[in-house]
Amino acid sequence: MIVAGRRTELLDRITTEHPGIETLVLDVTDPASIAHAHKTVTSTYPEMNVLVNNAGIMLAENLLDAGSLPIAEDTVTTNLLGTIRMANAFLPHLVAKDNAAVVNVGSGLEFVPLPATPTYNATKAAIHSFSESLRVQLTETSVQVIEVVPPSVRTTLMGQQDSEQAMPLEDFLSEVMTLLGTQPDAGEILVENVKFLRHAEAEGTYGKVLSMLSGH
Template sequence: MDISNRTVFIAGATSGIGLELARRFAAAGSTVIVGGRRTGLLAQIAAEGLATVQIDVTDQDSIDRARDTILHTHPNLDTIVTMSGIGIPEDLRDHAHFSAAEKTIDINLLGTIRVIDAFTPHLIARGTGTIITVTSGIGFLPFPVMPTYAASKAGVHAYSEALRAQLDGTGIEVAELVPPAVATTPEHAQRNPRALGLAEFATEVMDLLQTNPTPHEILVQGVLMHRWAERDGTYAELVAQRSQALAMLPSRQ
């Protein structure tokens, strides 16, 4: 895809990967609308010169208001990125984890579906456009400390595949961005020294997005071991290694 002249809405881009990609699209020449819940962060981002809109992907009315606002101010919108997501540790031996599971599914999976549903009629009417969903390497190689996060991202992957098939012939392409662990803050980098640097990750992503046609899956080098673990015969060994982190759960200490 040509990243130099797009009109891009990124839901859930007030920090981290979403904000970095918003800045990269804008630097490349695209018009960007950043969506998020936190008004303070939206105000800071607006001060940078990016358009913003408040949106809560768990609230259909909020999504509809954001869509109507965006399409009024940016009728040429042609790219949707569903970045909103949370990851919460869960102890599956404790039923109290269920509230975290519900919240994770509501934001990560249902939130993705709600946003896509809101904008699909507009893109179909245009006859062209791009939807970029965001999953995770954890959707292909689970991190047992965050089981519902893994399930939600696996669900978004499957949904993306089905969405691409159903939109075939409409002129809309569907790409799936699959991040590995990315150090979005210095604290993240300290907790996970193996995490990919945010700038390095974003540079690789933007390079891959410019491939024509846009790849169905945007896979940076750092996520390939996750994506292809089953194919490569390393899945069981890697899950066992990642299971050692279960010791960090309070009930296991």
């Protein structure tokens, strides 16, 4: 397994605490960094057959404040453009494998938005649409496209690592791994905690859920 990220100190800690895991410095907002990562991975780890697009930022925005525009631009560059660039870079390598996968990490908020984070929601909705199109285009290849759709999880996103309303990270990861094992052909991986968002429109609860996320 190769873990990539921008924070070298965190990558060093992962290497120390988890022997056998390789790390790589990668900034998905920088095309040169992606090109370097692609060259390194495909030459050093030619057996690599799964790409997980997990990079993302989530910040609150006041759309009445012109100063919020840089937040929106950074969010689009990281969450959406980063995923598209990574897929574009690695797909030629993956389609040459007998069995491969692209795993894109979306969010339950792509189905019902959290109004405090409008651009984050929009990028995740775009990731869902991109994943759907990518899956169709890769139908005749050996590459499976999987979208993992998290609910609110106890991570540092929006400072919710201690939130009682968020799902414990360990529980989320455990359920995801179980679903991947028991539903190997699934296009979407949905833990129970996210289904009220995923199916809100179909179940006629969209307005109620949106109101709840709005704090009303």
